[in-house]
Amino acid sequence: MSRRLPRLPFNPWHLVLAPVAFVFALPLLWMVLSSFMSNAQINQFPPTIIPDSLHLDGWRTVFGDSQFPRWFLNSTIVASVTVISNLAFCSLAGYAFARLRFRGSTLFFLLILLTLIIPFQLTMIPTFIVMDKLGLVDTLAALIVPALVTPLGVFLMRQFFMNLPKEVEEAARIDGCSRLGVLWHVALPLAKPALSTLAALTFLLMWNDLLWPLIAISSDENSTLPLGLTTFQGQHTQDFSAVMAGNVITVTPVLIAFLLAQKTFIQSLTSSAVKG
Amino acid sequence: MAQRLLGENPSAWAFVLPAMVVIVGLAIVPIGWSLFLSFNSADLIKPAEWVGFANYEALKDDPGLRDAIEHTIIYTGLFVPISIGLGLFLAMALNRQMRFIGIYRTALLAPFIASVAAQGVLFSFIFDERFGVANAALAELHLQTQGFLGDPGQALYVIVLIGIWGGIGFPLVIYLAALQDVPRELLDAASVDGARRWAQLRHVILPQLVPVTVFLVVWQTLLSLQLFDLVYATTRGGPLDSTVVIVYYVYNQAFQLFNAGYAAAVAYVVALFLLILVGAQLVYSRFRARHA
Amino acid sequence: MPGIKIEQVSKTYAGDVLAVDDVSLEVADGEFMVLVGPSGCGKSTLLRMVAGLESVSLGKVFIGEEDVTRLEPPDRDIAMVFQSYALYPHKTVRDNLAFGLSRRKVPKAQIKERVDAMGAMLGLDGLMDRKPAALSGGQRQRVAMGRALVREPRAFLMDEPLSNLDAKLRTSMRGELARLHDRLPVTTLYVTHDQVEAMTLGDRVAVLRDGVIQQCGVPQEIFEKPANLFVGAFIGSPAMNLVQARVSGGEVSFGSTRLPVPGAAELGEREVVIGIRPTSFEVAGPTVDPAWPTLTAAVDVIERLGSECNLLFSIDAPAYNSEDLKAAIGGETGPDAGKLFADDQTARLTAQIQGRPPAAEGSSVELAIDPSQLHFFDPESGATLL
Numbered sequence: 001m002s003r004r005l006p007r008l009p010f011n012p013w014h015l016v017l018a019p020v021a022f023v024f025a026l027p028l029l030w031m032v033l034s035s036f037m038s039n040a041q042i043n044q045f046p047p048t049i050i051p052d053s054l055h056l057d058g059w060r061t062v063f064g065d066s067q068f069p070r071w072f073l074n075s076t077i078v079a080s081v082t083v084i085s086n087l088a089f090c091s092l093a094g095y096a097f098a099r100l101r102f103r104g105s106t107l108f109f110l111l112i113l114l115t116l117i118i119p120f121q122l123t124m125i126p127t128f129i130v131m132d133k134l135g136l137v138d139t140l141a142a143l144i145v146p147a148l149v150t151p152l153g154v155f156l157m158r159q160f161f162m163n164l165p166k167e168v169e170e171a172a173r174i175d176g177c178s179r180l181g182v183l184w185h186v187a188l189p190l191a192k193p194a195l196s197t198l199a200a201l202t203f204l205l206m207w208n209d210l211l212w213p214l215i216a217i218s219s220d221e222n223s224t225l226p227l228g229l230t231t232f233q234g235q236h237t238q239d240f241s242a243v244m245a246g247n248v249i250t251v252t253p254v255l256i257a258f259l260l261a262q263k264t265f266i267q268s269l270t271s272s273a274v275k276g
Numbered sequence: 277m278a279q280r281l282l283g284e285n286p287s288a289w290a291f292v293l294p295a296m297v298v299i300v301g302l303a304i305v306p307i308g309w310s311l312f313l314s315f316n317s318a319d320l321i322k323p324a325e326w327v328g329f330a331n332y333e334a335l336k337d338d339p340g341l342r343d344a345i346e347h348t349i350i351y352t353g354l355f356v357p358i359s360i361g362l363g364l365f366l367a368m369a370l371n372r373q374m375r376f377i378g379i380y381r382t383a384l385l386a387p388f389i390a391s392v393a394a395q396g397v398l399f400s401f402i403f404d405e406r407f408g409v410a411n412a413a414l415a416e417l418h419l420q421t422q423g424f425l426g427d428p429g430q431a432l433y434v435i436v437l438i439g440i441w442g443g444i445g446f447p448l449v450i451y452l453a454a455l456q457d458v459p460r461e462l463l464d465a466a467s468v469d470g471a472r473r474w475a476q477l478r479h480v481i482l483p484q485l486v487p488v489t490v491f492l493v494v495w496q497t498l499l500s501l502q503l504f505d506l507v508y509a510t511t512r513g514g515p516l517d518s519t520v521v522i523v524y525y526v527y528n529q530a531f532q533l534f535n536a537g538y539a540a541a542v543a544y545v546v547a548l549f550l551l552i553l554v555g556a557q558l559v560y561s562r563f564r565a566r567h568a
Numbered sequence: 569m570p571g572i573k574i575e576q577v578s579k580t581y582a583g584d585v586l587a588v589d590d591v592s593l594e595v596a597d598g599e600f601m602v603l604v605g606p607s608g609c610g611k612s613t614l615l616r617m618v619a620g621l622e623s624v625s626l627g628k629v630f631i632g633e634e635d636v637t638r639l640e641p642p643d644r645d646i647a648m649v650f651q652s653y654a655l656y657p658h659k660t661v662r663d664n665l666a667f668g669l670s671r672r673k674v675p676k677a678q679i680k681e682r683v684d685a686m687g688a689m690l691g692l693d694g695l696m697d698r699k700p701a702a703l704s705g706g707q708r709q710r711v712a713m714g715r716a717l718v719r720e721p722r723a724f725l726m727d728e729p730l731s732n733l734d735a736k737l738r739t740s741m742r743g744e745l746a747r748l749h750d751r752l753p754v755t756t757l758y759v760t761h762d763q764v765e766a767m768t769l770g771d772r773v774a775v776l777r778d779g780v781i782q783q784c785g786v787p788q789e790i791f792e793k794p795a796n797l798f799v800g801a802f803i804g805s806p807a808m809n810l811v812q813a814r815v816s817g818g819e820v821s822f823g824s825t826r827l828p829v830p831g832a833a834e835l836g837e838r839e840v841v842i843g844i845r846p847t848s849f850e851v852a853g854p855t856v857d858p859a860w861p862t863l864t865a866a867v868d869v870i871e872r873l874g875s876e877c878n879l880l881f882s883i884d885a886p887a888y889n890s891e892d893l894k895a896a897i898g899g900e901t902g903p904d905a906g907k908l909f910a911d912d913q914t915a916r917l918t919a920q921i922q923g924r925p926p927a928a929e930g931s932s933v934e935l936a937i938d939p940s941q942l943h944f945f946d947p948e949s950g951a952t953l954l
Contacts, residue, residue: 013372013374018376020384021383024441027441028386028398030402042407092294093292093294093295102288102289104289105288115304117554118547119502122547123302126306126307126310126540130301130302130305148294151299151303154295179287179288215527227393229394230393230509233397240401243397243401251390251391254390254391258389269446464616464654468621469642469668479656479667483656483657
């Protein structure tokens with residue numbers, strides 16, 4: 001006879017998970033809270049969670065007296081354009097690799113795989129030189145052009161299209177569709193999960209990128225949020241609420257997107273891992 | 277005619293062209309160019325001068341590089357096992373039916389979504405020696421306040437901590453998916469065979485997780501060897517160069533000190549090492565697949 | 569002493585879904601009992617409750633003399649064969665067989681002895697060091713059986729173990745299972761949706777529907793004396809022919825057919841559903857008992873099976889359909905069920921005749937029906953009347 005342990009009124013794992021989850025969420029909570037605190041309040045511990053007065057100077061600085069709105073716009077432009085271009089071009093290329101036989105397909109695909117493996121620090125210097133030669137340094141174009149099509153995106157779409165059952169596409173061909181027509185009318189509508197995955201990943205990577213904007217952009221106006229944030233931090237070392245307010249702005253769009261589309265994000269992470 | 281030239285589907289070339297132009301032009305070409313650069317002395321302003329293997333020779337005796345490598349290895353050696361082990365533990369904790377599971381999972385994943393730069397800025401503030409919440413808490417508890425990111429002996433380890441906070445979401449999510457993929461019938465069979473929870477973990481669940489774990493080890497290692505954003509956003513390599521890591525070193529050499537040729541050489545050596553790492557994983561997975 | 573005793577067991581899932589409804593069943597020691605029924609009828613749930621993999625909402629389960637209702641699977645001393653075999657993928661065949669024994673702290677030397685013997689008995693000798701991925705489907709099945717056998721448990725539980733095999737292999741494995749049980753008569757509870765397996769393997773068969781046992785008995789009894797319409801339609805292939813009819817004064821009438829059936833006189837005057845198994849027909853002729861009622865069949869399709877043939881014919885009567893039939897045979901209810909063309913409303917029956925076809929497609933044939941094999945069911949409840 002096996003003994004049963006006395007049952008608690010709730011699952012004992014809550015005792016482990018709740019504190020851990022709280023510790024993990026704490027810094028982000030602190031980020032939001034401290035953006036509303038004056039320097040004097042910030043130093044108190046335990047912190048006053050509900051400040052008797054909301055100190056809005058930090059936010060005023062960020063919205064009125066800084067480049068954050070401009071940086072937000074830049075980040076949005078860069079992220080949106082690259083997401084759209086990736087959706088279009090990675091689908092085209094991925095479909096071709098998955099379904100069409102053509103000379104050079106193996107070679108090209110190998111090249112793409114190769115790019116996936118090469119670490120960024122190897123290519124960043126020459127890429128900068130290329131951008132320089134093209135006169136694109138310190139423009140948003142320098143951020144967008146290298147990311148118009150990502151190897152990971154091509155890889156993802158190819159994997160997806162390879163796993164679609166061929167029959168539906170074959171039926172469309174017999175019904176008279178061209179290759180492009182099959183892609184547009186049959187394959188793409190079925191590809192919504194893969195496309196959302198691709199969009200989520202691309203958006204995440206482009207919005208959060210620091211190193212390449214740091215290299216390619218030199219002026220304040222053309223910075224993206226992560227870059228601008230670090231610059232701002234360097235310039236306003238004592239103005240904590242302003243820096244935190246800027247931090248909130250940098251982090252909020254992706255966090256909101258994440259909260260709204262958790263399943264998609266999680267799926268995008270796990271699927272890229274499985275393929276890796 | 278087009279078919280003879282371009283294979284069965286000439287129109288396919290049109291499909292693939294935009295991707296290939298961008299990827300070949302801005303990824304493949306730079307790889308070769310980097311190699312060329314590494315044999316030159318270049319400062320990105322004057323035209324480059326050929327110096328042969330001089331850069332590679334200098335590599336060997338560069339104490340700055342050696343320190344950077346050491347710091348990177350310390351970071352990797354701590355980050356990889358902790359993020360994977362903790363990620364597995366939390367995934368197993370989360371893999372059950374109970375209330376608030378969604379909330380816990382969101383809380384643990386959210387840091388991963390935030391930009392690493394933003395994480396760095398946030399924690400620079402939290403760990404600020406005079407105004408940060410961390411030291412305020414320590415003082416309140418009558419414990420010694422710390423230098424954290426301002427202390428050359430501590431800064432790297434604080435960065436490890438931040439890295440784990442921000443990076444655990446990925447292994448967590450991967451392990452969660454893998455745990456849910458363990459076939460129910462396999463656990464039933466083990467149960468009927470006499471295995472209770474602990475034995476089921478050892479004999480069924482963990483063996484199923486081996487491929488995923490191998491992947492995670494390689495992935496997290498590659499990631500941590502390329503650490504940059506966090507260092508830039510917190511310490512800019514300081515204090516006293518105690519947090520300079522490899523990519524930061526390359527960046528510094530190329531874009532602050534204008535030694536682009538030397539930086540390219542360093543980047544190449546590191547890239548070679550990374551390639552060996554990936555190659556090893558590929559060989560290992562082929563090996564397993566053939567001997568399964 | 570019963571091998572397995574299920575006493576008034578019920579299982580309710582969240583949302584008040586009743587998967588198993590007050591089932592009582594006794595499997596004698598050494599008996600091979602088959603639980604059969606359409607998918608979703610609760611047979612697997614019942615099996616899993618005996619295994620301990622599902623909790624029991626109400627009732628008790630006994631294995632041997634022991635009340636195991638609250639015991640976890642590791643403590644029940646039972647072995648189970650799963651539909652997908654559930655072999656440990658990273659362990660060798662040898663380790664797969666040995667696992668259960670090692671859990672029970674059997675001494676290493678004994679484990680080796682028993683595992684080697686089992687490997688030899690099942691013809692797994694050369695495969696002992698392979699992993700499941702390197703085995704064929706039939707080999708994996710043998711390892712799954714071996715894993716259960718080597719434990720020498722009090723009872724075997726089998727959950728559709730033959731479903732994943734292709735048709736020919738399934739037939740031969742059925743025979744193997746039967747021989748195995750003769751050699752090692754361990755109490756066995758076997759679940760399947762295939763009524764042929766049930767009839768050929770079971771010492772006794774229990775037919776389930778929606779969590780309730782419809783009938784439990786030896787195969788012959790289930791076949792010849794179904795307790796209700798559902799059992800009659802479910803067991804037997806080709807399926808029993810069912811026609812809505814009227815009984816009056818010892819005569820059964822449907823459409824334009826009148827069949828004198830003296831035995832039906834005691835039913836009085838009422839609506840019934842009659843059931844005629846395809847094998848109950850004979851071609852009318854000098855060898856057939858003249859007392860047998862006959863009907864004229866317009867042959868639509870002939871299925872030639874070599875030693876026998878199926879005559880598919882229609883009669884002048886509406887097609888029979890009901891919830892019971894749908895549950896037994898599967899498919900949709902409604903007048904179009906099982907039909908390709910929506911305007912088809914006539915009853916289509918099947919007769920199985922030994923030997924060559926007696927007539928060509930499109931022509932008529934006189935068929936005699938064995939009245940002792942006629943079944944009468946109540947149209948409302950489906951219960952057997954005669």
